[in-house]
Amino acid sequence: MAVKIVDEMCKGCTLCVGACPFGAIEMQEGIAVINEQCTNCGVCIDTCNFEAILQEKEEKEVKDISSYKGVWVFAEQRQGILQPVAIELLGEGRKIADEIGVELAAVLLGDNVKYLEKQLIAYGADKVYLCEDRELKEYTTDGYTKVLSQMINTYKPEIVLVGATHIGRDLAPRIAARINTGLTADCTKLEVDTEDKKLLQTRPAFGGNIMATIICPNHRPQMATVRSGVMTKAKKDEARRGEVITVAADLKQEDIRTKVIEIIKQQKSIANIQEAEVIVAGGRGLGKKEGFQLLEKLANKLGGVVGASRAVVDLDWIDHDYQVGQTGKTVRPRLYIACGISGAIQHLAGMQGAECIVAINKNPDAPIFKIADYGIVGDVYEILPLLIDTLEKEDI
Numbered sequence: 460m461a462v463k464i465v466d467e468m469c470k471g472c473t474l475c476v477g478a479c480p481f482g483a484i485e486m487q488e489g490i491a492v493i494n495e496q497c498t499n500c501g502v503c504i505d506t507c508n509f510e511a512i513l514q515e516k517e518e519k520e521v522k523d524i525s526s527y528k529g530v531w532v533f534a535e536q537r538q539g540i541l542q543p544v545a546i547e548l549l550g551e552g553r554k555i556a557d558e559i560g561v562e563l564a565a566v567l568l569g570d571n572v573k574y575l576e577k578q579l580i581a582y583g584a585d586k587v588y589l590c591e592d593r594e595l596k597e598y599t600t601d602g603y604t605k606v607l608s609q610m611i612n613t614y615k616p617e618i619v620l621v622g623a624t625h626i627g628r629d630l631a632p633r634i635a636a637r638i639n640t641g642l643t644a645d646c647t648k649l650e651v652d653t654e655d656k657k658l659l660q661t662r663p664a665f666g667g668n669i670m671a672t673i674i675c676p677n678h679r680p681q682m683a684t685v686r687s688g689v690m691t692k693a694k695k696d697e698a699r700r701g702e703v704i705t706v707a708a709d710l711k712q713e714d715i716r717t718k719v720i721e722i723i724k725q726q727k728s729i730a731n732i733q734e735a736e737v738i739v740a741g742g743r744g745l746g747k748k749e750g751f752q753l754l755e756k757l758a759n760k761l762g763g764v765v766g767a768s769r770a771v772v773d774l775d776w777i778d779h780d781y782q783v784g785q786t787g788k789t790v791r792p793r794l795y796i797a798c799g800i801s802g803a804i805q806h807l808a809g810m811q812g813a814e815c816i817v818a819i820n821k822n823p824d825a826p827i828f829k830i831a832d833y834g835i836v837g838d839v840y841e842i843l844p845l846l847i848d849t850l851e852k853e854d855i
């Protein structure tokens with residue numbers, strides 16, 4: 460949809476030059492000219508009072524999308540263990556499926572993973588598409604892409620949700636490209652337009668400064684990835700009953716170009732901040748790496764773990780595994796204590812779902828106070844020892 464200037468209509472008023480956010484319009488011999496910086500965003504069109512700027516429409520291939528029905532969740536399992544994000548997506552998928560009156564299905568790929576069917580149904584799936592094959596025992600990009608793409612082409616779901624895990628981030632774009640549809644990565648909110656069943660996929664854009672809602676109107680399925688911890692987990696109901704459809708893999712060894720020789724688990728002694736009920740998080744306001752020792756003391760007293768802002772991860776004060784936020788982890792603890800964290804939008808994106816937020820910051824105008832349930836204006840090195848002392852005295 461290229462944007463063009465109609466030379467004969469241009470009066471050289473220069474209004475559009477200032478309107479373009481990308482500096483893509485310049486004046487040459489009294490006429491506006493669009494340069495290679497143009498993103499075809501179309502912002503300039505309405506600023507021209509002389510209809511001298513046009514957006515050329517491309518002829519679009521119109522696909523018949525009416526045969527696509529149902530919501531699918533990719534039931535990611537690793538070594539036979541269902542990943543928490545799959546349970547969260549079943550909860551979200553159930554809501555969407557009920558709103559548009561269709562079935563929710565879980566898609567389970569692996570080897571000897573049949574026993575997970577019951578769990579998937581208990582967590583809300585009406586159907587489980589089960590594909591078992593020795594070649595699917597370990598995740599491979601080629602194997603999983605081939606099988607899942609074929610299943611989508613055969614059964615035609617209208618929505619496919621995938622966890623934004625390392626596997627999901629590798630798999631989902633491959634499938635989207637192969638079956639010629641769109642994909643919105645790292646969604647933080649999913650809604651559905653009940654009139655035309657359009658999935659409204661919201662995610663942070665431009666470094667988290669705006670939230671963009673993206674639709675996929677002309678292609679099916681509508682595909683989205685969602686990070687772990689963003690959606691609430693589905694409730695388990697062992698009494699639920701569902702149907703299991705077994706699908707053959709049709710995989711040949713030559714379909715898979717990589718071979719998994721061994722899986723070596725990284726040895727880590729850190730707590731999983733996404734499962735923690737209490738997080739005491741530190742930011743640049745701690746002033747030094749050693750500040751985390753104080754945070755750890757408080758976290759231990761409260762039965763929690765420490766977390767961190769990106770600023771301190773970038774300073775190498777703490778490992779990236781502890782980072783909360785848009786490019787870190789999304790957490791939903793019962794209590795989140797933010798110490799010396801300003802409250803940048805990218806940090807809030809990862810922790811605003813906490814039940815109770817306490818902020819300690821020297822600056823009374825710090826943005827973190829806007830979302831905090833309790834705010835303490837003061838120096839972390841004065842407030843934290845007081846809190847720890849009180850907990851010790853009260854023997855809590």
Ligand code: FAD
Nearest residue numbers: 742743744768769770784785786787799800801806821839
């Ligand atoms: P600062 O913004 O420097 O804030 C320090 C705060 O400490 C200040 O408010 C100050 O008043 C207070 N303070 C100073 N001394 C004391 C004291 N003694 N006692 C009490 N308070 C004190 N950030 C994340 O956290 N997570 C992300 O996932 C993330 N992803 C990003 C992705 C992108 C694409 C971009 C562009 C940025 C991202 N960021 C992320 C960075 C984010 O924009 C901020 O820069 C970062 O969160 C700031 O960290 P901070 O609050 O620790 O530091």
Ligand code: SF4
Nearest residue numbers: 479497498500501503
């Ligand atoms: Fe600038 Fe957008 Fe107009 Fe292109 S379409 S010239 S980027 S305002």
